[in-house]
Amino acid sequence: MKLGYFPGCSQTGTAKEYDISLRKVVEKLGASFDEIKDWTCCGATSAHVTNHLLANSLAMRNIMLAEQQGLDDLVAPCAACYNRLVLSQYETITHPEIKKEVEEVLETKLQKEIKVMNLIELFQKIGTEKITANRQVELKNMKVACYYGCLLVRPADITKFDDAEQPTSMENLVALTGAKPVDWNYKVECCGAAHTLARRDIVLDLSKKILDDAKEHGANVMVVACPMCHANLDMRQRAMKREYPDHKDFPVLYLTELLGLALGMNEKELGINLHTVEFNYKELPSEKAAV
Amino acid sequence: MKIGVFICHCGENIGRTVDCPRVAKACEWLPGVDVSLDYKYMCSDPGQNMIKDEIRKRKLDAIVVGSCSPHMHEKTFRKAAVDAGINPFLVEIANLREHCSWVHDDIDSSTDKAIDLVRMAVEKVKRNVPLTTIEVPVTKRTLVIGGGIAGIQAALDVANAGYEVVLVEKEPSIGGHMSQLSETFPTLDCSQCILTPRMVEVYQHPRIKLMTYSEVEKVEGFIGNFTVTIRKKARHIDEDKCTGCGLCITKCPTKKKAFNSFEEDLAYRPAVYVPFPQAVPNIPVIDETICMYYKNGKCGMCVKVCGREAIDFHQQDKIVTEEIGAIIVATGYKLYKIDKKPDDSPIKGYGEYGYGKYKDVVDGLQFERIASASGPTSGEFKRPSDGKEPKKVVFIQCVGSRDESKGFSYCSKICCMYTAKHAMLYKHKVHDGEAYVFYMDIRSGGKMYDEFVRRAIEEDGVKYIRGRVSRIYEKDGKYIVRGEDTIAGMPVEIDADMVVLATAMIAQQDASELAQTIGIPYDKYGFYNEAHPKLRPIESTTGGVFLAGACQSPKDIPESVAMASAAAAKALVLFGSDKLEREPVVAYVNESLCAGCFYCKKVCPYGAVEVKEVKDRNGVVYKEVAYVNTGLCQGCGTCTATCPSKSVELAGFNNEEIFAQIAAL
Numbered sequence: 029m030k031l032g033y034f035p036g037c038s039q040t041g042t043a044k045e046y047d048i049s050l051r052k053v054v055e056k057l058g059a060s061f062d063e064i065k066d067w068t069c070c071g072a073t074s075a076h077v078t079n080h081l082l083a084n085s086l087a088m089r090n091i092m093l094a095e096q097q098g099l100d101d102l103v104a105p106c107a108a109c110y111n112r113l114v115l116s117q118y119e120t121i122t123h124p125e126i127k128k129e130v131e132e133v134l135e136t137k138l139q140k141e142i143k144v145m146n147l148i149e150l151f152q153k154i155g156t157e158k159i160t161a162n163r164q165v166e167l168k169n170m171k172v173a174c175y176y177g178c179l180l181v182r183p184a185d186i187t188k189f190d191d192a193e194q195p196t197s198m199e200n201l202v203a204l205t206g207a208k209p210v211d212w213n214y215k216v217e218c219c220g221a222a223h224t225l226a227r228r229d230i231v232l233d234l235s236k237k238i239l240d241d242a243k244e245h246g247a248n249v250m251v252v253a254c255p256m257c258h259a260n261l262d263m264r265q266r267a268m269k270r271e272y273p274d275h276k277d278f279p280v281l282y283l284t285e286l287l288g289l290a291l292g293m294n295e296k297e298l299g300i301n302l303h304t305v306e307f308n309y310k311e312l313p314s315e316k317a318a319v
Numbered sequence: 320m321k322i323g324v325f326i327c328h329c330g331e332n333i334g335r336t337v338d339c340p341r342v343a344k345a346c347e348w349l350p351g352v353d354v355s356l357d358y359k360y361m362c363s364d365p366g367q368n369m370i371k372d373e374i375r376k377r378k379l380d381a382i383v384v385g386s387c388s389p390h391m392h393e394k395t396f397r398k399a400a401v402d403a404g405i406n407p408f409l410v411e412i413a414n415l416r417e418h419c420s421w422v423h424d425d426i427d428s429s430t431d432k433a434i435d436l437v438r439m440a441v442e443k444v445k446r447n448v449p450l451t452t453i454e455v456p457v458t459k460r461t462l463v464i465g466g467g468i469a470g471i472q473a474a475l476d477v478a479n480a481g482y483e484v485v486l487v488e489k490e491p492s493i494g495g496h497m498s499q500l501s502e503t504f505p506t507l508d509c510s511q512c513i514l515t516p517r518m519v520e521v522y523q524h525p526r527i528k529l530m531t532y533s534e535v536e537k538v539e540g541f542i543g544n545f546t547v548t549i550r551k552k553a554r555h556i557d558e559d560k561c562t563g564c565g566l567c568i569t570k571c572p573t574k575k576k577a578f579n580s581f582e583e584d585l586a587y588r589p590a591v592y593v594p595f596p597q598a599v600p601n602i603p604v605i606d607e608t609i610c611m612y613y614k615n616g617k618c619g620m621c622v623k624v625c626g627r628e629a630i631d632f633h634q635q636d637k638i639v640t641e642e643i644g645a646i647i648v649a650t651g652y653k654l655y656k657i658d659k660k661p662d663d664s665p666i667k668g669y670g671e672y673g674y675g676k677y678k679d680v681v682d683g684l685q686f687e688r689i690a691s692a693s694g695p696t697s698g699e700f701k702r703p704s705d706g707k708e709p710k711k712v713v714f715i716q717c718v719g720s721r722d723e724s725k726g727f728s729y730c731s732k733i734c735c736m737y738t739a740k741h742a743m744l745y746k747h748k749v750h751d752g753e754a755y756v757f758y759m760d761i762r763s764g765g766k767m768y769d770e771f772v773r774r775a776i777e778e779d780g781v782k783y784i785r786g787r788v789s790r791i792y793e794k795d796g797k798y799i800v801r802g803e804d805t806i807a808g809m810p811v812e813i814d815a816d817m818v819v820l821a822t823a824m825i826a827q828q829d830a831s832e833l834a835q836t837i838g839i840p841y842d843k844y845g846f847y848n849e850a851h852p853k854l855r856p857i858e859s860t861t862g863g864v865f866l867a868g869a870c871q872s873p874k875d876i877p878e879s880v881a882m883a884s885a886a887a888a889k890a891l892v893l894f895g896s897d898k899l900e901r902e903p904v905v906a907y908v909n910e911s912l913c914a915g916c917f918y919c920k921k922v923c924p925y926g927a928v929e930v931k932e933v934k935d936r937n938g939v940v941y942k943e944v945a946y947v948n949t950g951l952c953q954g955c956g957t958c959t960a961t962c963p964s965k966s967v968e969l970a971g972f973n974n975e976e977i978f979a980q981i982a983a984l
Binding site: 191192193194213217244 | 792
């Protein structure tokens with residue numbers, strides 16, 4: 029199975045380990061990526077608050093490239109990229125006048141409706157049975173809080189792959205690894221996103237609430253599918269400790285890293301050692317000891 | 320043929336943009352026109368007298384009036400023509416106001432157009448045929464569908480005026496939602512106390528035939544002459560024998576098998592039950608789905624204890640037909656539930672409030688039951704999950720209502736008032752409790768309504784927060800309600816013990832099916848449409864069918880009662896004469912031309928086209944043709960346009976008349 033791949037800027041920088049683990053897991057599951065050649069910014073944050081046409085054109089340029097590369101599907105692992113691509117695609121499909129404008133900017137006609145997939149849809153497409161079949165380690169010591177954040181499932185009418193307020197698709201994937209998803213309250217709350225630079229206080233407050241609620245509901249690890257969320261929830265824990273001295277480290281993994289562990293790869297291979305908060309599966313208390 | 324033309328200036332309405340004297344002058348020379356005059360106000364007494372005088376003096380056969388829309392004054396001019404001795408259907412109106420002067424500004428061209436319009440009318444009136452009004456008999460009996468407060472009021476009003484009423488209610492008892500309420504705004508008087516006397520009055524009324532646990536299956540016929548088929552569902556208890564002693568209920572071993580829907584699922588009921596103690600009629604119903612007898616043929620405890628041998632496990636549904644003259648639809652509303660809906664449903668649930676999974680997040684009617692002295696908690700405020708008294712209650716208004724993303728754009732109208740009432744009732748009983756209300760706007764229009772809300776805020780100390788709640792979740796037995804205070808511009812979080820949602824009032828689940836059965840239009844939400852939003856709010860567009868209460872749109876008790884009395888008055892107007900007169904503008908079939916394709920039958924929106932057998936002299940059927948029931952026909956002309964052989968014609972608008980009009984252009 030060959031799938032179009034749009035890494036997005038985070039995968040080449042702050043979320044390098046997301047890229048590493050994603051490629052390894054996908055390969056292990058028997059699929060391969062065809063990276064979009066000459067991909068550009070998806071138009072997130074800066075573009076879509078500045079200029080509507082610019083935002084749509086940036087997003088649609090990448091979709092146009094996928095089309096020219098003869099692809100049918102396009103994977104955008106970053107939740108913000110996914111959101112931008114899906115939204116721009118929706119706008120060009122439903123508004124002929126926007127499509128016309130975008131086509132003028134791109135100097136191309138958009139013909140195909142390429143299926144843009146997020147991380148969860150990707151694994152649903154590859155086939156969840158392949159995860160079960162290739163599983164080498166049962167991650168039974170992990171109690172996982174699945175965190176969706178705000179962009180993955182919203183707007184509900186457009187993303188349409190899961191419930192926007194009470195999603196469960198990530199839990200279903202996590203359960204395949206033998207880990208136990210916990211039921212908790214903050215899975216679709218905002219982490220503060222790009223405020224992390226300008227208003228760190230907001231991000232610390234919001235992100236800490238998310239981590240605390242996960243802990244309170246018995247989780248020992250959090251799983252995310254968004255590089256921005258990961259940056260706020262993992263990288264900001266140092267600042268969190270300075271602000272809230274009682275804060276205890278809480279490991280935050282990418283969904284791909286969790287799957288990688290279940291598929292028999294080690295922490296280093298998956299890039300988990302690049303996280304701020306250290307994580308080692310072997311150091312988790314075993315399920316029996318916990319009881 | 321001698322035709323008179325009368326051009327009205329309508330003050331300046333027509334006169335400003337149409338040169339009326341020139342129109343009158345030009346029309347003098349039209350073939351067939353004997354006289355052509357203009358006048359400032361043709362609808363005034365002198366104007367009408369002018370028409371009458373000319374008809375008499377010149378022995379006119381027909382007239383054309385160039386004036387406003389026929390909607391306005393056709394009746395006036397027809398009446399004048401009748402007074403002067405000509406058939407009212409030999410009067411034609413050329414609409415020189417709405418179709419000409421109001422929509423144009425150039426005086427020359429609009430005058431030319433006005434002349435054209437009059438010429439067309441003249442050509443039509445030449446071919447008009449005198450018609451006589453149709454008379455249909457009236458059955459002076461009323462069917463009221465729905466036994467809530469609106470249905471009860473309508474039934475009592477019609478019956479007290481001396482006419483028979485058949486009241487059909489699908490539940491085992493009448494009383495509707497009002498019987499579930501604890502107290503009513505803005506006076507805080509007990510709902511049951513004011514309602515039950517009315518219920519008993521209905522039951523004892525000699526002219527009201529009460530049919531509970533029954534549903535309307537079929538409605539045939541037309542205004543004044545409906546035949547209604549009603550299914551009387553099997554109660555499995557003989558209504559004539561049962562005394563309502565209730566022994567079967569207390570002895571029934573299936574104690575907690577089904578949710579009690581009267582208690583809004585906050586309590587249980589056995590297989591044999593009456594919905595509530597004051598039920599009318601006080602005759603139980605056996606629920607086949609949970610009764611042990613229907614499962615394994617055993618038990619029969621109720622049979623053993625019943626001293627009147629009233630239990631009849633083998634009772635079947637009964638089909639009853641009733642002859643009816645007027646129908647009052649008073650089927651009420653349903654309360655929207657926030658649970659998850661199917662993906663394709665236009666209505667969405669509230670995932671952010673937990674899709675109804677939190678036990679202490681209740682809706683308005685559930686809170687009424689908790690507050691009610693006859694409710695599951697005997698009127699003490701106890702929350703459903705653990706029976707503890709809630710010390711902090713959050714009320715959220717506009718749940719569903721006014722939220723396009725959830726599938727509703729309308730305001731449910733009563734929630735602002737009942738939320739204030741709820742908060743007040745709570746504060747009156749739990750003095751150390753805190754009540755918070757999240758609102759978007761407070762819409763408390765009505766006599767003493769705004770004063771009532773102010774009382775909740777000022778005297779009872781209910782805290783009103785303007786803003787929406789974005790999420791509710793459970794934490795350590797509390798419900799964290801997170802929202803926004805838009806006046807303070809701050810997010811707020813309240814750790815409540817209980818949350819009450821003022822969810823939207825929606826149409827009954829089977830509202831559209833019933834509308835199709837009766838043949839009345841409804842909107843996209845399933846509420847029934849009135850004939851005119853301002854001037855005919857009680858009538859449906861189907862003759863003889865009237866609307867009362869919340870089946871038309873969300874309403875409170877006083878409005879429902881007022882509408883019910885108005886609907887009763889409308890039915891009584893119908894019964895004011897023995898025969899109904901109606902316009903003869905109906906379709907008729909030329910049977911010798913009709914090929915019997917019945918396209919007309921398929922397209923008729925009123926079901927007025929029937930199949931008629933044509934027999935030869937030996938009584939053998941040799942063909943089938945279409946036949947128009949003039950009682951049902953509304954004269955829309957759809958059949959005329961559809962007929963491939965032009966064998967259906969509309970009286971007053973036949974092909975010859977219409978083509979002559981077109982040819983005159």
